[in-house]
Amino acid sequence: MSLEFSAEATKKILALCERYPTRQPVVLAALHLAQKDHGHLSDDALQLVARTLDLPLAHVLGVATFYTMFRREPAGQNVLRVCTNISCMLRGAYDVLAAFEHKLGVKKGGTAGAFTIIEEECIAACANAPAVVCGTKYFLDVTPDQVDMIVDELRRHPRPESEVV
Amino acid sequence: MPADRTTRLVTANFGNPEASTLAGFERLGGYQRLRKGLGMKPENIIAEVKASNLRGRGGAGFSTGMKWTFVPKDAKVVHLVCNADESEPGTCKDRELMFWDPHLLIEGMVISAYALRATNNYIYIRGEMMREVVVLQKAIDEAYQRGYLGKNILGSGFECHITVHRGAGAYICGEETALLESLEGKRGNPRLKPPFPAVKGLFENPTIVNNVETLMNVPFIVDKGGAWFAELGVNRSGGTRIVCVSGHVNKPGVYELPLSITMRELVYEVAGGVWKDRQLKAVIPGGTSMPPLDADELDVMCEFDALMTDERIKPVEVRPGTRFDLGGGRPLRTMAGSGGVVVMDDHTDIPMAVWRIMKFYAHESCGQCTPCREGTGWLEKVARRVAFGDGKPGDLELMATIAHGIAGNTICALGEAAAWPMLGFLTKFRPDFAAKIKGAAA
Numbered sequence: 332m333s334l335e336f337s338a339e340a341t342k343k344i345l346a347l348c349e350r351y352p353t354r355q356p357v358v359l360a361a362l363h364l365a366q367k368d369h370g371h372l373s374d375d376a377l378q379l380v381a382r383t384l385d386l387p388l389a390h391v392l393g394v395a396t397f398y399t400m401f402r403r404e405p406a407g408q409n410v411l412r413v414c415t416n417i418s419c420m421l422r423g424a425y426d427v428l429a430a431f432e433h434k435l436g437v438k439k440g441g442t443a444g445a446f447t448i449i450e451e452e453c454i455a456a457c458a459n460a461p462a463v464v465c466g467t468k469y470f471l472d473v474t475p476d477q478v479d480m481i482v483d484e485l486r487r488h489p490r491p492e493s494e495v496v
Numbered sequence: 497m498p499a500d501r502t503t504r505l506v507t508a509n510f511g512n513p514e515a516s517t518l519a520g521f522e523r524l525g526g527y528q529r530l531r532k533g534l535g536m537k538p539e540n541i542i543a544e545v546k547a548s549n550l551r552g553r554g555g556a557g558f559s560t561g562m563k564w565t566f567v568p569k570d571a572k573v574v575h576l577v578c579n580a581d582e583s584e585p586g587t588c589k590d591r592e593l594m595f596w597d598p599h600l601l602i603e604g605m606v607i608s609a610y611a612l613r614a615t616n617n618y619i620y621i622r623g624e625m626m627r628e629v630v631v632l633q634k635a636i637d638e639a640y641q642r643g644y645l646g647k648n649i650l651g652s653g654f655e656c657h658i659t660v661h662r663g664a665g666a667y668i669c670g671e672e673t674a675l676l677e678s679l680e681g682k683r684g685n686p687r688l689k690p691p692f693p694a695v696k697g698l699f700e701n702p703t704i705v706n707n708v709e710t711l712m713n714v715p716f717i718v719d720k721g722g723a724w725f726a727e728l729g730v731n732r733s734g735g736t737r738i739v740c741v742s743g744h745v746n747k748p749g750v751y752e753l754p755l756s757i758t759m760r761e762l763v764y765e766v767a768g769g770v771w772k773d774r775q776l777k778a779v780i781p782g783g784t785s786m787p788p789l790d791a792d793e794l795d796v797m798c799e800f801d802a803l804m805t806d807e808r809i810k811p812v813e814v815r816p817g818t819r820f821d822l823g824g825g826r827p828l829r830t831m832a833g834s835g836g837v838v839v840m841d842d843h844t845d846i847p848m849a850v851w852r853i854m855k856f857y858a859h860e861s862c863g864q865c866t867p868c869r870e871g872t873g874w875l876e877k878v879a880r881r882v883a884f885g886d887g888k889p890g891d892l893e894l895m896a897t898i899a900h901g902i903a904g905n906t907i908c909a910l911g912e913a914a915a916w917p918m919l920g921f922l923t924k925f926r927p928d929f930a931a932k933i934k935g936a937a938a
């Protein structure tokens with residue numbers, strides 16, 4: 332199946348192409364947009380990016396697999412990025428991660444319905460550790476007993492990462 | 497006059513939502529310094545920045561004005577790139593700076609770009625910072641509408657563009673040459689240096705890469721002069737310093753402070769002391785890549801040179817009795833790094849903390865050079881078994897040997913970033929590791 336970009340994404344890509352001397356630098360933005368339009372980066376989505384920017388498929392695949400935010404598999408609407416790096420760990424991040432896993436019934440890396448849990452590296456919110464980010468929303472100074480509340484809030488008001496691209 | 501604890505430059509607008517709008521920023525005096533800068537000769541701005549003793553806030557503390565002079569005089573196309581990839585564990589200032597004061601970054605960038613004669617410029621922002629991408633893009637759109645960005649800025653004839661380039665999850669892209677690769681639409685594999693970016697960088701053109709906080713200081717230097725800025729600081733370091741205090745303190749936070757403040761004052765006065773009435777065990781002074789301080793080493797200033805050279809900080813050892821040599825007989829002590837100060841109390845399981853730090857570097861190694869790719873993996877593996885009580889006799893020596901084998905033998909400084917904290921913790925907290933190994937199956 333041959334995929335297409337949405338009209339909005341096409342417009343963004345064309346505008347970005349004006350900002351660089353060649354098209355190759357737009358590949359990260361195009362991959363973000365393909366992931367937004369199609370949920371994850373299937374082989375067809377990679378083909379689409381390669382075709383749109385006139386790049387070898389191997390190059391696009393190489394880039395897509397280098398960066399952790401690019402997904403080759405579908406994910407939930409809310410990607411919960413739970414930091415367990417040093418500052419967060421010192422203030423109980425592993426308990427927070429465990430509480431999310433328990434609440435959603437899925438281990439880190441996995442997807443349960445509208446949620447994907449990711450054990451994240453430092454998300455630059457260390458002064459408010461433990462920290463969790465979901466799309467544009469930061470949850471700060473999180474304790475395990477707030478996990479129910481956070482999940483409920485995101486059920487009512489999802490924060491898809493694709494909002495941003 | 498030296499800065500005191502109430503001096504506010506780059507954090508003056510923290511907590512003030514007005515500042516992130518163009519109208520609000522202008523009411524607070526914003527973009528006046530750009531007007532002033534555009535009336536100066538580019539080389540005079542560079543001279544002021546040099547005189548200011550502004551040092552890079554991204555990690556290495558290199559003189560900003562000096563770096564700017566490395567751009568070849570006859571360069572036709574020059575780029576300025578803002579490093580907003582902030583991902584050094586323990587560091588959380590650039591994100592806050594961009595969120596509260598995005599126009600200050602734009603103003604700093606346009607002035608700096610004018611000084612460097614750079615037309616097409618980029619902010620490389622970490623992919624996970626989604627809220628900040630939105631804030632920045634809105635500010636940039638506003639700045640274009642008002643003529644602070646674009647073709648003929650404020651009638652000066654200077655053309656300047658800023659494009660936000662989103663990363664997609666890779667700590668290594670904070671390293672400046674990996675960042676440039678990523679900007680060019682490739683995998684973030686660091687480049688061999690030399691050539692340095694200032695000579696041959698983005699799209700093969702001379703390129704200056706500066707940290708968010710570094711660039712945000714430039715408007716103040718243009719406004720009040722390099723000498724004024726230098727006087728705010730101490731020794732060869734000008735201005736104030738943002739310090740992010742996290743971990744086991746009562747008041748973690750992002751604080752703008754005089755560079756002369758000591759670690760002890762920082763922990764016990766600014767950050768409210770160690771939590772739960774406990775004792776302090778260790779402090780990481782500048783992000784996890786830097787060797788730690790122990791409780792006896794807190795009277796040193798949080799200034800760049802002091803943390804590298806103050807003899808009250810014990811030198812890092814490769815093995816007991818043998819110092820890690822930075823070259824020329826200079827021992828490695830520690831560095832001010834990114835300003836991420838992580839405090840650990842006396843209940844902290846040090847080997848476990850070190851394992852978590854090693855896990856990070858093993859995960860983030862780009863895999864290009866063998867000592868780093870293999871070495872960070874081994875460090876994580878051995879640190880894990882020590883931390884979880886399965887350590888073997890000889891594991892401490894093994895970790896030190898691996899770390900020593902990485903440092904100095906890699907393309908980029910991620911190798912040192914993994915090796916230094918390992919060697920530093922082993923030097924200063926050896927009994928903590930040894931106790932874990934004794935408790936193991938043996």
Ligand SMILES: Cc1cc2nc3c(=O)[nH]c(=O)nc-3n(C[C@H](O)[C@H](O)[C@H](O)COP(=O)(O)O)c2cc1C
Pocket residue numbers: 551552553554555556557558560579580581582583584667668669670671672673705706707708710711908909910913
């Ligand atoms: C592994 C590694 C990661 C780095 N990450 C960052 C970063 O996230 N942000 C940053 O400003 N500098 C980072 N740096 C430092 C940059 O390479 C570069 O020195 C800096 O952006 C220069 O800006 P400055 O002179 O204003 O400090 C990193 C360096 C290394 C070796």
Ligand code: SF4
Pocket residue numbers: 668685686860861862863864865866868869906907908909910911
């Ligand atoms: S030191 Fe590590 S991160 Fe840096 S280039 Fe080598 S393998 Fe990559």
Ligand code: FES
Pocket residue numbers: 414415416417418419420452453454455456457460461462585586587588
């Ligand atoms: S360590 Fe968790 S946000 Fe920095």
